[in-house]
Amino acid sequence: MEKAELVFIPSPGVGHIMSTVEIAKVLLNHDERLSITVFIINSPFSPNKFNPNIISFPSPSLSKRIKFTTLPDIHPTDDNIANIFTQLIDGQAPNVKKWVNEFVNSNSNLDSPRLAGFVIDMFCTAMIDVANEFGVPTYMFFTSSAAYLAFKLHMLKLRDEHNVDTTEFKNSDAEFIVPSCVNPVPAKVLPEVMLKEEYLHFYIVHARRSKEVKGILVNSFLELESRAVHALQSDDEIPPVYPVGPILQLSGGNKSSYEDIFQWLDNQPPKSVVFLCFGSMGTIVANQVMEFASALEKSGVRFLWSLRKRQKLMGAPSDVTNFEGILPEGFLDRTAGVGKIIGWAPQVEILAHKATGGFVSHCGWNSSLESIYFGVPMATLPLSAEQQFNAFSLVKEYGVAVEIKMDYRVGFEMEAREIVSAEVIEKAIVLLMQHDSDVRRRAKAMKEISRKALVDGGSSVSSLRYFIDDVFKNMPM
Structure with missing residues (x-):
C-alpha cells in the first residue's frame, strides 16, 4: 500500500x-x-x-x-x-x-x-x-x-x-x-x-x-x-x-473545571441567554465595557459575559478580578438574577448548551463557524484582522447575524477608534434574542445544513x- x-x-x-x-x-x-x-x-x-x-x-x-x-x-x-x-x-x-x-x-x-x-x-x-x-x-x-x-x-x-x-x-x-x-x-x-x-x-x-x-x-x-x-x-x-x-474542535473541553458556569446555564430557560465573548485574544476598552453593561441591564435579557482585559499589545488577555471602574456602580447587584460575568470561557460547550440563544461575537472565523454549527445567531462587533469582512458576510450575505456595528475596529493597536452606544447595542441584542426572527430561523436551518456537509x-x-x-x-x- x-x-x-x-x-x-x-x-x-x-x-x-x-x-x-x-x-x-x-x-x-x-x-x-x-x-x-x-x-x-x-x-x-x-x-x-x-x-x-x-x-x-x-x-x-x-x-x-x-x-x-x-x-x-x-x-x-x-x-x-x-x-x-x-x-x-x-x-x-x-x-x-x-x-x-x-x-x-x-x-x-x-x-x-x-x-x-x-x-x-x-x-x-x-x-x-x-x-x-x-x-x-x-x-x-x-x-x-x-x-x-x-x-x-x-x-x-x-x-x-x-x-x-x-x-x-x-x-x-x-x-x-x-x-x-x-x-x-x-x-x-x-x-x-x-x-x-x-x-x-x-x-x-x-x-x-x-x-x-x-x-x-x-x-x-x-x-x-x-x-x-x-x-x-x-x-x-x-x-x-x-x-x-466546518472544521471545529468539538471535543476535549473540560466542563468540570467550569462547573459554576454550567450549573448557572442549566437553571436558565432554553434559548434565553445571550453569550458575549470576543475570542481568545480579543478585548474591548473600558468605555465600551460600560456601554455594553448599560445595554444589557436595560434590555433585561439574560446574559453570560466573558469579560477579559489586556495589559499590553501583544500579550494574552487575562480575567478581570476587580470590576471597580470597569462596570457601572451597582451593576453586579442589579443584574444578579439574570446575568453572570466570567473570565476565560469554554466557548464550544457554552454555544452547545440549550440555554444559549444568541452570541455577541468578534466574528473570528472559528467562532463564526462554531456559532453556525450550533445554530446560534450572532450579533457582530468585529475587532481586527478580517473580522469586519466576516461581520459583513454574516449579516448581509448569510443572514445568520444582526449588526451591532459591522465596521467597528480596534485594529492591531487594540485601541477603539469609536465607542458604540448602549442604545445601539441594546437594540441589536433585543433583535438577536427574538424567538421568531428571520435571523434565528436562518441560523437554525444552517445548523442542519452544516452537519449534513x-x-x-x-x-x-x-x-x-x-x-x-x-x-x-x-x-x-
Whole structure:
C-alpha cells in the first residue's frame, strides 16, 4: 500500500494551530494511507506554549499517524505586527528544511511513507520555496472564509490590473462590486492589512503567493458560501479550491473545571441567554465595557459575559478580578438574577448548551463557524484582522447575524477608534434574542445544513476526498 506523508505548517496562534490539528485529524480518519507531521511555531508573546498532549483522538491507530515537531523559538526585533509575523514564520525555513531532509533520508525503504507535500497556513507562503527544493507540491489550508479568500484575490487583481491602492479607501464610503458577494462590499470593512501602508506589503505578498499552490483547502462549506466557492472555482488563475468545513474542535473541553458556569446555564430557560465573548485574544476598552453593561441591564435579557482585559499589545488577555471602574456602580447587584460575568470561557460547550440563544461575537472565523454549527445567531462587533469582512458576510450575505456595528475596529493597536452606544447595542441584542426572527430561523436551518456537509455524501466530505485523490496523484515518484 502506497503511503504518503504530509507536512503541515500552521501560523502561530491557537486559532490557526487548533484548526490545523482538526483538519489533520479529519484527513487521517478518511484515509489510512496518510500520515502527518505538524510543525508548531510558538508565539513569544503567548504565556502558554502549545501542548500536543491535550489533543484527543478518536482512535489510538490514528494518533500514531500524526507527529508534532516544535520548532526553535524565534524572538522578533520589530514593533510592526506584519514584520513580527514575517520574522516568526520565514525565519523557520532552515529548521523545516533540516527536518524534511532528515525525514527523506531516513524513509527510503518501500514500506515507509513518502513525502507527498506541504500544507501551509495562509501566512506561511515562504515555505513554498522549501517544498519546491524537495520537489513536492504545496497546498494551503485557508483558515478564514471562502468569501474572504475570493475577496482578497479580487482586490489583488484590481491592484495589478487597474492600479487600485486600497490604502486610499481608509474611512471611505466607497463600495466594491465583487463576483463572490451578492451585495456591494463597503470599503469600511476592508481588513487592516489592506488599509495601512505599513501592512499592505504583507497582504500583497501572501495573496500573490497563494496563487502558486497546488490547491486550497477552505474551512467552510459549499452550502454556506456557494457564490464565493463558484467564483473561486471558475477563475483559471486560482488553484483548485476544496471547501471541507466546518472544521471545529468539538471535543476535549473540560466542563468540570467550569462547573459554576454550567450549573448557572442549566437553571436558565432554553434559548434565553445571550453569550458575549470576543475570542481568545480579543478585548474591548473600558468605555465600551460600560456601554455594553448599560445595554444589557436595560434590555433585561439574560446574559453570560466573558469579560477579559489586556495589559499590553501583544500579550494574552487575562480575567478581570476587580470590576471597580470597569462596570457601572451597582451593576453586579442589579443584574444578579439574570446575568453572570466570567473570565476565560469554554466557548464550544457554552454555544452547545440549550440555554444559549444568541452570541455577541468578534466574528473570528472559528467562532463564526462554531456559532453556525450550533445554530446560534450572532450579533457582530468585529475587532481586527478580517473580522469586519466576516461581520459583513454574516449579516448581509448569510443572514445568520444582526449588526451591532459591522465596521467597528480596534485594529492591531487594540485601541477603539469609536465607542458604540448602549442604545445601539441594546437594540441589536433585543433583535438577536427574538424567538421568531428571520435571523434565528436562518441560523437554525444552517445548523442542519452544516452537519449534513460533514457526513458521507455531504459536500465537504466529497471535497475532502477529491483533495486526497489529488495528493496521491501529484505525489513525486
